[in-house]
Amino acid sequence: xxxxxxxxxxxxxxxxxxxxxxxxxxxxxxxxxxxxxxxxxxxxxxxxxxxxxxxxxxxxxxxxxxxxxxxxxxxxxxxxxxxxxxxxxxxxxxxxxxxxxxxxxxxxxxxxxxxxxxxxxxxxxxxxxxxxxxxxxxxxxxxxxxxxxxxxxxxxxxxxxxxxxxxxxxxxxxxxxxx
Amino acid sequence: xxxxxxxxxxxxxxxxxxxxxxxxxxxxxxxxxxxxxxxxxxxxxxxxxxxxxxxxxxxxxxxxxxxxxxxxxxxxxxxxxxxxxxxxxxxxxxxxxxxxxxxxxxxxxxxxxxxxxxxxxxxxxxxxxxxxxxxxxxxxxxxxxxxxxxxxxxxxxxxxxxxxxxxxxxxxxxxxxxxxxxxxxxxxxxxxxxxxxxxxxxxxxxxxxxxxxxxxxxxxxxxxxxxxxxxxxxxxxxxxxxxxxxxxxxx
Numbered sequence: 001x002x003x004x005x006x007x008x009x010x011x012x013x014x015x016x017x018x019x020x021x022x023x024x025x026x027x028x029x030x031x032x033x034x035x036x037x038x039x040x041x042x043x044x045x046x047x048x049x050x051x052x053x054x055x056x057x058x059x060x061x062x063x064x065x066x067x068x069x070x071x072x073x074x075x076x077x078x079x080x081x082x083x084x085x086x087x088x089x090x091x092x093x094x095x096x097x098x099x100x101x102x103x104x105x106x107x108x109x110x111x112x113x114x115x116x117x118x119x120x121x122x123x124x125x126x127x128x129x130x131x132x133x134x135x136x137x138x139x140x141x142x143x144x145x146x147x148x149x150x151x152x153x154x155x156x157x158x159x160x161x162x163x164x165x166x167x168x169x170x171x172x173x174x175x176x177x178x179x
Numbered sequence: 180x181x182x183x184x185x186x187x188x189x190x191x192x193x194x195x196x197x198x199x200x201x202x203x204x205x206x207x208x209x210x211x212x213x214x215x216x217x218x219x220x221x222x223x224x225x226x227x228x229x230x231x232x233x234x235x236x237x238x239x240x241x242x243x244x245x246x247x248x249x250x251x252x253x254x255x256x257x258x259x260x261x262x263x264x265x266x267x268x269x270x271x272x273x274x275x276x277x278x279x280x281x282x283x284x285x286x287x288x289x290x291x292x293x294x295x296x297x298x299x300x301x302x303x304x305x306x307x308x309x310x311x312x313x314x315x316x317x318x319x320x321x322x323x324x325x326x327x328x329x330x331x332x333x334x335x336x337x338x339x340x341x342x343x344x345x346x347x348x349x350x351x352x353x354x355x356x357x358x359x360x361x362x363x364x365x366x367x368x369x370x371x372x373x374x375x376x377x378x379x380x381x382x383x384x385x386x387x388x389x390x391x392x393x394x395x396x397x398x399x400x401x402x403x404x405x406x407x408x409x410x411x412x413x414x415x416x417x418x419x420x421x422x423x424x425x426x427x428x429x430x
Binding site: 003004005006007009010011012013014016017019020021051052054055086090093094097098099100101102103104105106107108109110111112113115116118119120122123125126129130133 | 267270312314318319321322326328330332333343351357358416423426427
């Protein structure tokens, strides 16, 4: 176990040092942002009405009711592109917020370790969510994500109910008394 | 033959590095690093003499100098931390906490190993196993520092970048080699380790040929409590983004 841990530490260290050595780390970040249309990195988030249309099935149902395969395909392709661009823009916004925070926090005398860890955890969660969203959009398209999210919500509610029912009776009683 | 070539090349490169260090006055700015190089030269001479004397003496000298080198090497990590984060008290505080965490984990592991031993002390452990554990801690500490440097976009000068990359990659390769080495034999991993040190020396020579100042960050005067405001704004920003993402996908 110890050998495996130290081996992974060595490998991860080498990989990170390669990233650190090649100035590409910073260059890639800048390029990702400059690849976006001008001003997008500084742009405000898209209005919710617009975003909700990207993921809603209304337009999709209308286009498919036209029964034209060409239009349907074009619509799917374009909608996917818009959704991916939106995820990318959101991801850039998150990175920008974190970078601004880091550049302000690094010089602060009264920086708090726990606050930094919590912000880092929030940042990583959001970056992972954006990554998952990108993959999901590539695989199933943006129109089915709403359904997936609702399914996940229903599932998590069901799991919570099962957990509640599995809770031992005395604990529930105690909790009730405290409450 | 190959081992001899690596050995002589290493000594030659170390000599050049040391001479250049004094010539460019970098040795006065980074004293720990240059002390380490001087130590390695002395160590190689001591090992060579011990090898000529007797095998038993050589073994003792080898392990003694190996652990001394490891200890001085750890001071290089501390020098990198001290020099690079001098202008960044916030990141320095984070680094202190993270390094303390790494050392607490290492200490816990050490105590666990000691108590697991029937005699209550890790007497049964070989020098190689101890080095494996210590190098892993060193790798974890360098890893934590690199992550912090990347996260807080700490600007590095050419000199410090060279030391960090060279020493970090040397430790990384050593950790990987130790995972595969069961005894000190002249197999592939032995040559890989020796070659990695040669590569580190070449890298140091290129990066430390002359002095280059560390780029200074824009000085921002912060009022007391400013950090809390910045942290609260970032948190709110990230929370808003999360809500925004959730709403968009559920719409």
